[in-house]
Each structure stands twice: as C-alpha cells, then as structure tokens.
Amino acid sequence: MNSEIKFLDFTCMNAQVREAMIQQFENVFDSQWYILGDHVKQFEKIYADANEVKHCVGVANGLDALILCLKALDIKEGDEVIVPSNTYIASWLAVSFVGATPVPVEPNENTYNISPEKIKAAITRKTKVIMPVHLYGQACEMDAIMKIAEENNVYVLEDNAQAQGSSYNGKLTGSFGHINATSFYPGKNLGAYGDAGAITTNDDALADKVKVLRNYGSHKKYFNEIKGVNSRLDELQAAFLTVKINYLTEWNAERNVIATWYNEGLASLKNITIPALAEGSTSNYHLYVIRTEKRNALAEHLKKNGIGSLIHYPVPPHLQEAYRELGYKKGDFPIAEKIAETCLSLPIYPGIEKDEVDKVVNIISDFK
Numbered sequence: 001m002n003s004e005i006k007f008l009d010f011t012c013m014n015a016q017v018r019e020a021m022i023q024q025f026e027n028v029f030d031s032q033w034y035i036l037g038d039h040v041k042q043f044e045k046i047y048a049d050a051n052e053v054k055h056c057v058g059v060a061n062g063l064d065a066l067i068l069c070l071k072a073l074d075i076k077e078g079d080e081v082i083v084p085s086n087t088y089i090a091s092w093l094a095v096s097f098v099g100a101t102p103v104p105v106e107p108n109e110n111t112y113n114i115s116p117e118k119i120k121a122a123i124t125r126k127t128k129v130i131m132p133v134h135l136y137g138q139a140c141e142m143d144a145i146m147k148i149a150e151e152n153n154v155y156v157l158e159d160n161a162q163a164q165g166s167s168y169n170g171k172l173t174g175s176f177g178h179i180n181a182t183s184f185y186p187g188k189n190l191g192a193y194g195d196a197g198a199i200t201t202n203d204d205a206l207a208d209k210v211k212v213l214r215n216y217g218s219h220k221k222y223f224n225e226i227k228g229v230n231s232r233l234d235e236l237q238a239a240f241l242t243v244k245i246n247y248l249t250e251w252n253a254e255r256n257v258i259a260t261w262y263n264e265g266l267a268s269l270k271n272i273t274i275p276a277l278a279e280g281s282t283s284n285y286h287l288y289v290i291r292t293e294k295r296n297a298l299a300e301h302l303k304k305n306g307i308g309s310l311i312h313y314p315v316p317p318h319l320q321e322a323y324r325e326l327g328y329k330k331g332d333f334p335i336a337e338k339i340a341e342t343c344l345s346l347p348i349y350p351g352i353e354k355d356e357v358d359k360v361v362n363i364i365s366d367f368k
C-alpha cells in the first residue's frame, strides 16, 4: 500500500497496456501515414460497434466533438440549447461557440443529473437542442428526455464525455441522442495519451456532415464544399484507443467495485452524502463524488493525510466570469450552487486497493 494516495494514478492501467502501446507506436511510425489513415478508420468502427450505433467519427477532443455536433445540426445565433446548470463548462462553451444561447436547467438534487421535469418548463419556441450530460459517469434519465424531445420536435445531443460504458434501462449512453459527443481526455474512463474525442450517431447524413466539417469542409482533398475546421482524431491516439477499449468493460466493473467499498464505508457517516443512482441508470464511476457541508475543511484534512481529492466543479458555469454577459447572479440556480459548494471527488481508478480505500474511509470517519 502506498503511504500517499493520489487522486488519479495511471500506474496499474499503464502497466497493463505498456507493451501494446509501444507496439502501436511502432505500427503508426512505420506506416508513414499519420493523419486519417487505417488506425482512425479501425477505431471508428470498433467504437461505433461497442456503442451499438451506426457511425463514429473521430475528432481532436471532446469540446470540438460538441461544437461539430451543433454545427451539423445547424444550430446558430438565435437558437437556444438546454444545458445542465451543473456541468463542466465545455458543455456550455460549445453552445456559445456556434453563437447560440445556453439555457441552464437544474439537476435532480440526488443524482446531480439534469431533471427531465425541469427541462419541460425551460422549452421555448427557440429551443433546438436538449444536451443531457451524464455527469460523473451516471446515465441521465434518457427515456423521459427522449420523450420530451420528441413531443417538442427538438434534437438531443448527449455529452457522453464522462460516461463511456454507462447505460439507462440497458441502452448505452451515447446511443440515444440524434448525435452525441465524447472525450478521450487522458483521465476519462477511455482515455488517450493526449487530446482526442469522437461523435456517435445513427444518422447517415449527420455522420457525413461531421466527417466533412472535421476535415476543412472537404470530402476530397483540395475541394472544399463548406467552411470546416481541422479537428481530426490523430492516427497515434486512434491506435492507442484501439488497444485501450478492450479494457473498458473490465475497468468500469472495477470502478463499480471500488464505489461499493466507499459506499459501504461511508454510508453510516451522518455528515456525508454518498452518490445515488436513478432507477434504471448505471454509472461507470468516472468520479466518486461525496457531499458534505464542511467540504473545504475535509479536503484539507485529506491533503494533510496524503490523500488527493478534487472538486468537480467549484464554480457553476452561470457564475463564471466567462458567462457574465448572460447576467446571472448567485441564487439563480441554487441546486447547482449547492453542489458546487459541497461536492468532493475521492480517489477512484483501476488499481486502487481495498486497504487504500479503507484508509480514505477511516480518515474521513476521523474528521470532525
């Protein structure tokens, strides 16, 4: 057992894939083809199959994936996109980058995921898209969300950056929406060794449009049909991800076991709220997030005892300087604000041992 417990430690995961990664590096290096080659094609096919969707389009990162999805849906100035009030800011930024307006909707206070009931109340004539974010790895209540979208004739774009392998009523996240985005940022459950992302969809026309958008707006080299960008998944990252995806199910299962250890150890503590799952939702436990009124003091106590923790996220998007223009103030989205003030993410990753989790639990139990 380590005396220090890092918030995230790649040692065990890296050891399992090390040889295969070196081999993949050599394969790409020797192929002499570094952009949009066979490795990207192969990974796109594997990821689409794994997610039970028709198409996967690899892109440079998760934020670009969201932006290109919105562009493919032709979302622009004057349009509204419903987003969670508590999410990583990328979900909102994508909406702003296409010139549309993010319309925040509060989460369910127990699951931290966007509340379907409150989505209904936020829909206007201008609403074009609902963007559920499967926060911390837990699937949103997708059946209710898809029904609301259908009744109101709006698109659904899932932000699946944190929830690879999670499901709602047996169906995988990233396969519900008209078009969906994910991130392979290194710390994600399916993480690359640099920036990477992808789009999933069952719609042939949308898949074709994002393929063109990611590559300068061009089907054929030097012939540009629309104004696209350069946001391609690179061959090296695709080659690495093709190996790593074989471990996703096993590593997600391990994260679920670790979450059970935490739940069992922390459930009886009066001042700690442990994570709750909605009926029908599973989580890949990308993050294990507790809540406590004395959050900052607890984080400090953990740090003093050599244990890493992080806050996801300390400031909700509506109170960020970047969103001052929308004119929101403290108190406008009280549930998101309360979560931001009280949440704390504990170490969870494949390879953390039971006695290390016990140590974290004991140190939290000792905290007064």
Ligand SMILES: Cc1ncc(COP(=O)(O)O)c(C=O)c1O
Pocket (backbone or CB within 6 Å): 061, 062, 063, 064, 087, 088, 090, 091, 133, 159, 161, 162, 182, 183, 184, 185, 195, 196, 197
């Ligand atoms: C919910 C969510 N959406 C989008 C992103 C953006 O992904 P990336 O960092 O790959 O751009 C992230 C990851 O950081 C995320 O957690």
